[in-house]
Amino acid sequence: MQVLKFGGTSVANSKNISLVKDIVATNADQQAIVVVSALGGITDLLLQTAALASDQHTAYKEILKEIEDRHLQTIKELLPIHSQSKVLSRVKSELNILETLLEGAFLIGEITPKLSDKIVSYGELLSSYIISEFFISKGLNATYKDSRELIKTDTAYGKALVDFELTNRLCNDFFNDHTANVTVMAGFIASSKQGDSTTLGRGGSDFSAAIIAAAVNAEILQIWTDVSGMYTANPKIVKQAKAIPHISYEEAMELSHFGAKVLYAPTIQPVLTKGISIVIKNTFEPEASGTLITQSKNEQGKTVRGISHVGNIALLSLEGPGMVGIPGISKRFFEVLSLAEISVVLITQASSEHSICVGISALDIDKAVALVNSAFEYEIERNKIKPVIAEKDMAIIALVGDNMKSHQGLSGKMFSTLGRNNVNIRAIAQGASERNISAVISEGDVKKALNSLHEEFFEENIKQLNLFVMGVGNVGSKFLRQIQQQKKYLKDNLKLNIRVIGISNSRTMLFDETGITLKNWEERLANGEKANQEEFMARVKQLNYRNSIFVDNTASSEVSDTYTNYLKNSISVVTCNKIACSSAYDTYRELKHLAREYGSPFLFETNVGAGLPIIDTLKNLIASGDKVLKIQAVLSGSLNFIFNNFNKTNTFSDIVEQAMAEGYTEPDPKIDLSGIDVMRKILILARESGNVLELADIENQSFLPEESLNTTNNEDFFQALEKYEDDFQKLYNDAVAADSKLKYVAQYENGKASVGLQQIPKGHDFYNLEGSDNIVLFYTERYPNQPMIIKGAGAGADVTASGIFADIIRIGNF
Structure with a gap:
């Protein structure tokens, strides 16, 4: 004999009840006891009517009408017309009694636990009777048995204690003489020895099924619900959760005690003593294996179940x-x-x-x-x-x-x-x-x-990273494209699953808790909500995702001011924005401190050299005990591009415009040409070397005329460049005369830093630096004479995006 229990979702409506019939029919080759809950939601409605009636609110009648309509409609949908009359008559009769009970509660203005149990019991009484008649109409050898006649309890109404000795005797007496293949019974309800209706408390339908299974020594207890077994975690919260194939009684009890709602913990006790296996199955996916619960231990090597x-x-x-x-x-x-x-x-x-x-x-x-x-x-x-x-x-x-x-x-x-x-x-x-x-x-x-x-x-060590990206212009769009291209590779080879949850530009922002599809992010962002930095941060904190990373692809000081709040909430920060790390030393130090205190990496590799591993290499040198003696570098890809292409056949302003058009400069090219950008970079390298230095401490040997530096917009800036073309030509001709090339050089040594345009002679490491390449020479205690050299493309959206991407991967590997 086997016992099958179907919960409220499994019998919520006529469609679901038909699925239940199909499942029971496949088990009809051996004797089966089918224990059912009330139609989905009915128990809550009954409790609501009782509360309203006892408070003397006539609104209870409306809910009672809803309860009646649900049951009558279910009968009409399940049963053929010729079989409906008897069932409708009995159900209406029971509903009339229910109405009388509620009227009593209304008149006296209170409800006792005994009356509450009586009222609530109608959910299971009606559903079990209707389902048994439906089974019969479909040709099953089925019958109905009132659970109150078999399960006996004390009078602790609401959570009655079972008299197992009497219950077991009554069950054995009934089923030993019973010939029907299928017996349908109500879960959750029982009766006292005096014959008054009682209930078994939360999860009572599961408990009813276990009581019956233990009493008749069933081969197996099947719990049919709306999920395919017990899961490694709540699948509604953890999307990657998986059904557990096999679990022990004790493990199942622990999981159910701590919220695994597919099984009520006391359910296991009656069958545990008898060694009866339990299987949890999905009514809506009956072919799924589900979870088998037995006395046997789980597989060797399994620790956390x-x-x-x-x-x-x-x-x-x-x-x-x-x-x-x-x-x-x-x-x-x-x-x-x-x-x-x-x-x-x-x-x-x-x-x-x-x-x-x-x-x-x-x-x-x-x-x-x-x-x-x-x-x-x-x-x-x-x-x-x-x-x-x-x-x-x-x-x-x-x-x-x-x-x-x-x-x-x-x-x-x-x-x-x-x-x-x-x-x-x-x-x-x-x-x-x-x-x-x-x-x-x-x-x-x-x-x-x-x-x-x-x-x-x-999850087989697959780590999920949740990104919130601010700034999707030239660099940001390239970054998102690279993520889309490499997503599968990262998951297969580095065990990293990268999801972009939020995106914002200066106009709109977009959030998708399941991850933004990067194939059409531009279109979705264009139709997003109005951008707001404070709201963006609030949303990131509210989502509270694990492994959250804020990615700043802007050059905004307002955005960089938000880093402290992200880090304090254990949200990592990856940025190509140089403002934060080149601002006041106390700010730089606080950001580094917060990253350590809250375990949230703060990475800014692209602040110097775009995608070149300059900062990472410097960190490794310092961490390994080396000491930096001197740094010499060409750190501006835009300035290197400009002076590599500037000659007597073109104008300086034309080359600057070309650099700007090709994405080598900032939107405001004066930031690059004034030397501020390079000052920030050498400042960051000096600080990462362990030195305390402010931007104002760096000597800036500017080659720009004062009038150019004082302009407030790009148009005036380019006009000023044209005005001083002769001065720029002189710089070029003087370098040619000295058999040298013009390079904008940054240097740090003995606590002092400077930036400025220099004539680089042949044979120098900087002389053959082409295009927009950067180069850094680290002179250290280990490399005092022949410096460590890092050289390569130091500007451009693609390489900057790749540097940001590399920082994301570094966080993934922490």
């Missing part, structure tokens, strides 16, 4: 010096909660006995605070114990697995993963069996915590 959570938790903490070494404090504390029927779901106590902390339902926290403070009033008045501390909006997350105790480092792995993602742990608990490691965290961090832990323990 699932990650679960329970929300709406509050922490209650009792602490004070008067607790140390005083017997009975814990007893009094838990006795207060027990007498108030407040369930404790987590306990942790300091070894010093200075504090006790428990997790309880947030619904009970106010009552618990009042009761505990009252119980310890004497100690609180004498400052031996502090008033109880309550923390709301909490959740418990738990790692579960039978084999966790035989593997070292799981706790550390769990907590370090949460720490890297700025998930603060408020309390920790671990049982002696080491089957469960639990932590209390903020409710708002649940999604990030579950996804981070699932990625760490279940």
Whole structure:
């Protein structure tokens, strides 16, 4: 014999009930007991009508009408016309009794637990009868049995305790003489020995099925629901969650206790004793394997079997010096909660006995605070114990697995993963069996915590990076294109899954929590909402994704001012914007400090040399114990392009315009030509070498006329360049006469830095530097005579984008 239980979603409507019939029909070759819940949502409606009636609101009649319509419509959709009359008559008769009960509650203005159980029981009573008649109409050898005649309880209405001895005897007596292939019964409901309707509490339909399965020694208990088994995590929160093929009773109980709603924890107890296997299956995908729950241990090598959570938790903490070494404090504390029927779901106590902390339902926290403070009033008045501390909006997350105790480092792995993602742990608990490691965290961090832990323990080391990109102009658009091109390669070879969640330019911004499709991002962004930097940041923080990275492709000081807020929220920052790192030294130092404190990388490789690994190489030199003695560099790809192409056959202003058109300069070319850009770059290199330096400390030997420097727009700037063409030609001719080339050189040595145009003679490392290339010479204690040289393309949207991309990959590999 087998027992099949179908939940509310499985019997929500006539369409779903037809699927249930098909499943039962495939099992009709052996005797089956089918336990069903109320039609989806009906139990809540019944509770609502009872509450309204007891408050003497006539609106209960409208809901009662809705309940009636749902059942009558289901009958008409399921049964052929010739079979409807009998069923409609009985259902209407039962609904009339229900109406009478509600009228009674309305008239006296209250509802007792006994009456509440009676009212709520109608959901299962009606659904089980209708479904049994539907099975019969479809030719199944089926019958209906009222569960109240078999499952007997005490009179603790709302959550009655089962009399298993009497229940088992009644079940055996009935089914030993029973000949129908299929017996349909109502879940959730039972009756007292006096014959009054009782209910089995939350998850009661599962419990009913387990009680029956244990009583008749069923071969297997099938729980049919709307998901394909127990998952490694809640699939509604963790999209990558997978069904667990095989799990032990104990593991299933732990997972269900901590929020795995496909199974109610007490369900397992009756069948556990009998060694009856449970399988959880999907009504809407019956061919899926589901999850098998047995006594056998899980496969060798499996440690963490699932990650679960329970929300709406509050922490209650009792602490004070008067607790140390005083017997009975814990007893009094838990006795207060027990007498108030407040369930404790987590306990942790300091070894010093200075504090006790428990997790309880947030619904009970106010009552618990009042009761505990009252119980310890004497100690609180004498400052031996502090008033109880309550923390709301909490959740418990738990790692579960039978084999966790035989593997070292799981706790550390769990907590370090949460720490890297700025998930603060408020309390920790671990049982002696080491089957469960639990932590209390903020409710708002649940999604990030579950996804981070699932990625760490279940996703074959594939790390998901969530990007929020500010600035999608020349560099930004190239960056997004490179991500699109390399997405598959990164996932297959580097185990990185990169998603762009948010994009913004100066006009509009776009967010997609599932990831923006990069094939048509321009079109979607154009139709996005109005851009707002503060709202953009607020949205990033609200989403609270793990491995979040803010990418700044702008040259905006306003955007760079936001870095501190991102880093403080454990959101990494990758930028090609040089303003932050070349601003006041205290700002630069704070950003570096915040990155370390919050475990959020702050990377800016493209600040110097675009895609060249200049800063990374310098960091490695310093980290390995080397010391920089001198830096000489050509750091402006735009200026190098300009002076490599400027000669007596063209004008200086024409070459600058060409450089601007080809994307080598900033939108304001004066930033490049004035030397400010190069000053910022040498300043950053000096600081990364360990030196304290400000931008004002750098000597700028400008080659531009004062009139050009004082212009306020590009048009005036180019006019000034044309006016001083003879001066630029002289610079060129003087260099030719000296058999040299013009290069804009940055230098740092002995605490001093300078930038300026120089004549570079033949034979110098800078002389043959072509196009827009950059070159850096690092003279260090290890390279005092022959410097370490880094040379290559140092400007252009593609190489800058690739440098940003490289920083993203560095974060992915942290």
